[in-house]
Amino acid sequence: MKTFCGRANTTTGALDWVEESEEYDYHQEIARSCYADMLHDHDRNEKYCQGIQAAVARVKARGEDVIVLDIGTGTGLLSMMAVSAGADVCYAVEVFKPMADAALSIVEKNGFSDKIKIINKHSTDVTVGPGGDMQTKANVLITELFDTELIGEGALPSYEHAHHNLVQEGCEAVPHRATVYAQLVESELLWNWARLQPVEVEGARLVPPPEVSRCAGSHSVCDIQLSQVSPRSFSPLGPVCPMFSVAFSEPVSSAFRSHSYQFAAQSGGRAQVVLSWWDLEMDPSGSIVCSMAPSWMYPEPKTAPWRDHWMQSVYFLPVDGRVTEGEELSLTVCRDDYSLWYSVRSHRQRDPQTVGPPSRPSCTCRAHLVWNRPRFGELNDRWRTESYVGALRSVLREDSVCLGISDGSLLPVFAHMLGAQKVYSLENSRMSKEVLEQLLEANSMTGGVELLKSRPEQLTSEDLEGRQISVLMGEPYFTTSLLPWHSLYFWYCRTALTGLLRPDVTVLPCSATLHALAVEFQDLWRIRAPCGTCEGFDVTPMDEMVQRSLEFQESREAEPHPLWEYPCRALTQSAAAMTFDFTQCVPENPVISEGSLPLTRIGRCHGVVLWMEYQLTEDVSVSAGLVQPVGDQGECEWSRHRKQGVYFLRSPWESSGDGRAAVSYSFTFEPSSGDIKMDFSVDPQ
Incomplete structure (x- = not known):
């Protein structure tokens, strides 16, 4: 059986559905999961353990057997805490089968399989009674069903069902409130x-x-x-x-x-x-x-x-x-x-x-459907707007014919305000086109920018009324972009439009550079760090499952993260690893770049950060990564508008800071797919 997974296609700007094996989704979800973050959260674990111990003690003080229901058990950690505290039996419910399998392995490895029963179901499907999943209703309810909004993972319906069907009246609940x-x-x-x-x-x-x-x-x-x-x-x-x-101990x-x-x-x-x-x-x-x-x-x-x-x-x-x-x-x-x-x-x-x-x-x-929150912040960034306006001002002439290629961009509007003779804008999204039409109408600019609902390869000279483009512009920004280099779709658009461009066309930005920087994360490393033991329990089966999931992927890949939320220190200088010349067409053959990043600061190197910088003109550039030079102690200030790519090393490297050791890199840009294959290793020398 096959399954289909969505992947951004840099060459088309679309979300492609790629056929994968049925295990792909499971392996991807496990590999990208943050279970390690939860297991490394000592404060959470300690507070749960204390609450569970207190709840078990209260039930025992009443002379009752302790019957625990653990909804959303994950690795089974909380169930093992309950049994260690003296629970007589624990029903651990986990709907995601790979996690239920991992919990079963962890419970067995820690010697609790005689008292912990793993139930691979949604809690609302669990049955109670002879022949059911649970022999009797529980008198201790343990859950970890919460998200950032508290109730976004369906905690309330799950509690509501549990109180009606799975737990005794007056049960103890952890958490209590x-x-x-x-x-x-x-x-x-x-x-x-x-x-x-x-x-x-x-x-x-x-x-x-x-x-x-x-x-x-x-x-x-x-x-x-x-x-x-x-x-x-x-x-x-x-x-x-x-x-x-x-109050979770009462009907919800x-x-x-x-x-x-x-x-x-x-x-x-x-x-x-x-x-x-x-x-x-x-x-x-x-x-x-x-x-x-x-x-x-x-x-x-x-x-x-x-x-x-x-x-x-x-x-x-x-x-x-x-x-x-x-x-x-x-x-x-x-x-x-x-x-x-x-x-x-x-x-x-x-x-x-x-x-x-x-x-x-x-x-x-419709604007909030076209622009996400970081995009609103980007459009409202005055310094960034001044950079683009300044760059446009330097290249525009009275007879300029401009074409904008970015999703829901204001650059075409700026070009019109700066006096370009004619401005077109390609809009793939009908909704984006409608929002920009509203903007033009509100500013009495209807007709000032012609919005074309067309793909670059479908655009014709007739669409441009026989004109040739003298200024091709983009931010670049595309809603399908997940990783920094996905914005290279702009390069593919420029290539597809070659026949409609004047020989002396100005392309803005004229180039893009992929930058790399080896860093020590303050905390983000926890989401990929093996746990080994957690609060005294052996959870290595989970580590092994994550490792197998990573190996299941065709290659190690970078992950998108908004690094302004995750402090890190630079352990190397940043390097311009690859440059893409937008004044030329996309090359036919792969482009390879190799180099190294000497570790010049003391620290633990967790991985490499990757981002794009765009050279708008010879004098103006904008960064989607570092927005200030690295500080004396390696402090980094990252753009709030774009996610950066993070490649986690398989094992952290302790840097002595003498520059002898270095993170070596190899990048291969594949023109046929628009993807960048990468490999990193630490050379101790």
Whole structure:
């Protein structure tokens, strides 16, 4: 049996469905999973262990046998904790078969197979009674069903079903309770991820369409490592509010609920963003707490535990209303069975239409479907806009005929504002074309940019009214791009359009360079690090499964990560490993580049970061990776708008910093696929 997997095709800009063996999805999911991150999360494990020990002790004190139900057991770690604490039997439920197999191996390896039964089902399919999956209902319920939003993985329906069907009335639950916290803030940085802002170009003002300004935006949560957003980047308008709690030892409802918290505004400003996180109380007394609060909420930020499986949430309000200091406000959170959304209202409001819980926000302008949040931030980046406008200004002439190739780009609009004679823009997406039409209409530029719904290879001279292109421009940005070099689709477009370009055409950017830098990660290494033992339990079967999954892939590959959220130190100088000349066509034969990165700083080298830099003109360049030179101690500042590629070494390398050891690299650009094959090794010399 075969399965089909989506892969970005650099040569076509499309998402191709590639036929793979039926094991491919499983192996990919295991290889890319963050189970290692969870197993390395000592704070989480310790708090769960303490809560489980306390719950088992309370049941034993009542003279009862301890029957545990562990929903979403994963590696079986929590079940083993329960048996070690004295549980008589544990039913460990895991729906994902490869993980259920791994849990079975781990349980057997640790000698718990006589008391732990692995059930490879969704918990809602588990049966109780003679001949069923469970002999009797459990009196201890252990779960780890949470995501960054707490309820996004279906925790509430699972709890609801378990209380009705799988556990005894009055059961002990670990965790015992969860509490969601929120804080209302003003933040230009974060708000730029939600709305298109006005842009100044040559003294003219480009304003967003009214449809975009009025739109409530996307309802999906923005989950990030909030610890990496400096408190200087936002102004709190109110206190941290405990919005609602869920008691897991009692029957849980997945029905719609709304909760409000009243407070007086601590300062004046624009109510734009809600920052949110949650805590788990592992016992009824609340003495064992596992907190998801960002590090700047801790008295000593460096003591905050790092975790990537649970982060923090950013919610964008439907409108950025102004509040005054001392004003009485009501912050409301609504939840259904899988998601949350927020609204804020002043007590002075008397509009009867605002009475009742707010409806879930949804995009009506299409812009939030065309542009994701990092893309909004990129479009609103004033420095970046000035770089592109400056580059365009230097190449445009009164008779310039321009063609833009990027998804939902403003460059064609800028070219028109700068006085180009004629501007075209290729738009693959109907929705993107409609959003740009709204923008042009809102700024009285209808007809100023001709939007063509065509692929580059299908474009004809008739489409261009017999004109030849004198300026071919792109950012480049494409929604199908996952890794930095996927933007080389621009190069393939330029090649396909050769017959429509003037001999002296200006291509902007004129080239792109793939950069490489060997780094030591502060924490991100945990997602790929073997565990061996975890809290005293042997979990090597999971390590072995991940290793087999990596070997199952055709080759080691880089992964996309937004490194502004994951601090790292440079252990080498960055190297321009490959350069792609956009003034020429894509070559027919593979291009190979080899070199090395001497390790000149002391540290543990976890891998290599890869990114693209674009040379717009001879004097102007923009980076999708490092945005500042590496600091004296190896500090790195990464672009917030694009993900960088990360290639993890199979084993970390301890660098002495004397430059003798080096990370050797080999890159092969395959023109037929647009992919870059890579290999890295450490040469100790």
